[in-house]
Amino acid sequence: MRARHRFAAVLLVTSLALAGCGASDGKSASGERAAAAPEAAKGGAPGWAADAASGAAGPKAGAPGAGARQPLPATHVIRTADLAVEVKDATRALAEARTAVEGAGGHVADESTERVGPARVESTLVLRVPQEQYASLLARLSGAGKLLSRKADAKDVTDQVVDVESRVATQRASVARVRALMDRAAELSDVVALEGELSRRQAELESLLARQASLKDRTAMATITLRLSEPERPEQPVDEGGPGFLDALSGGWDALGSTARWVAVVVAAVLPFGAVLAVLYAVWRWLLRPLRARRAAAGSGSSSAQAPGRD
Numbered sequence: 001m002r003a004r005h006r007f008a009a010v011l012l013v014t015s016l017a018l019a020g021c022g023a024s025d026g027k028s029a030s031g032e033r034a035a036a037a038p039e040a041a042k043g044g045a046p047g048w049a050a051d052a053a054s055g056a057a058g059p060k061a062g063a064p065g066a067g068a069r070q071p072l073p074a075t076h077v078i079r080t081a082d083l084a085v086e087v088k089d090a091t092r093a094l095a096e097a098r099t100a101v102e103g104a105g106g107h108v109a110d111e112s113t114e115r116v117g118p119a120r121v122e123s124t125l126v127l128r129v130p131q132e133q134y135a136s137l138l139a140r141l142s143g144a145g146k147l148l149s150r151k152a153d154a155k156d157v158t159d160q161v162v163d164v165e166s167r168v169a170t171q172r173a174s175v176a177r178v179r180a181l182m183d184r185a186a187e188l189s190d191v192v193a194l195e196g197e198l199s200r201r202q203a204e205l206e207s208l209l210a211r212q213a214s215l216k217d218r219t220a221m222a223t224i225t226l227r228l229s230e231p232e233r234p235e236q237p238v239d240e241g242g243p244g245f246l247d248a249l250s251g252g253w254d255a256l257g258s259t260a261r262w263v264a265v266v267v268a269a270v271l272p273f274g275a276v277l278a279v280l281y282a283v284w285r286w287l288l289r290p291l292r293a294r295r296a297a298a299g300s301g302s303s304s305a306q307a308p309g310r311d
Contacts, residue, residue, distance in 0.1 A: 076156070076158045077219060078155045079222040080152070080222065080224075081152040081153070081225070082152075082227075083141055083142060083149070084147075084227045085142065085229075086148055086228075086230070087229070087230065088145070090121040090228045090229065093123075094111075096144065097228070101129055106133065106137075106221065107127075108125060108128075109126040110125070117232075119233060120230045122229045123228045125225070125226040125228070126223065126225055127223070127226060128223055130221060131219070137224070138152070145228075161215050161216075164208060164211055167208050168208045171201060172205060175198065175202055178198045179198065182194045
């Protein structure tokens with residue numbers, strides 16, 4: 001019995017000695033890290049590099065509840081849809097779609113309307129609606145007229161959202177550490193180096209924040225592209241009946257005008273010949289004819305005078 005008690009006492013003392021050695025080693029290591037921090041701050045760039053490395057390794061080693069079960073992240077989905085609907089009145093359907101979207105808490109992101117024919121209108125709408133109203137609004141828009149085509153897509157981006165959120169938190173902590181080092185820096189060269197590093201990390205943080213905002217908007221609001229078109233109207237048949245009174249009057253008037261134009265053309269073509277003939281007739285009428293008559297009269301007078309002498 002005494003031997004057993006002695007053996008248990010020896011084991012207890014040995015365990016306490018080993019635990020004390022481990023604790024002293026841990027304290028000495030932490031003391032060395034604490035002592036190295038001011039020296040790192042004085043050393044400029046090596047200081048903030050070592051601080052960043054220790055900051056990246058620190059939370060993993062000393063995070064409370066590291067072995068605790070983490071809750072599952074919420075699901076983030078980007079939903080898009082493309083609809084083509086044929087309606088009787090595109091203008092009216094456009095107004096109804098805009099009212100329905102605004103009533104559901106969404107808005108019209110883009111709108112274009114064009115006239116295809118003399119009496120046809122086509123419109124294209126890009127609608128942004130809340131995720132919870134996406135399904136009901138999609139069904140309502142699909143039933144606005146004759147559904148020509150429908151395409152819906154859902155993309156799970158939960159991993160991207162979680163990754164960006166984690167990187168944003170890490171980058172913010174990194175920026176905070178660099179600012180803390182700048183507050184402790186005493187040399188001008190250290191301050192310049194830290195300012196350059198701060199600018200770089202701040203730019204990366206702003207890029208991550210912009211990506212986070214884009215993912216938040218795309219997962220919070222669904223996008224629906226709606227195309228509204230009117231049916232093609234048949235052409236009016238041509239009346240093949242006989243001409244009426246007005247048609248006959250119009251045709252006769254056109255024929256009269258055409259005849260008058262042709263007569264004017266003929267007269268203009270004959271006018272030079274008529275002028276020459278008129279001049280020739282005037283010369284014959286007033287010059288040659290009287291001269292011929294006088295010659296005939298003179299000839300008859302001489303003949304009558306010679307006739308009594310012969311007798």
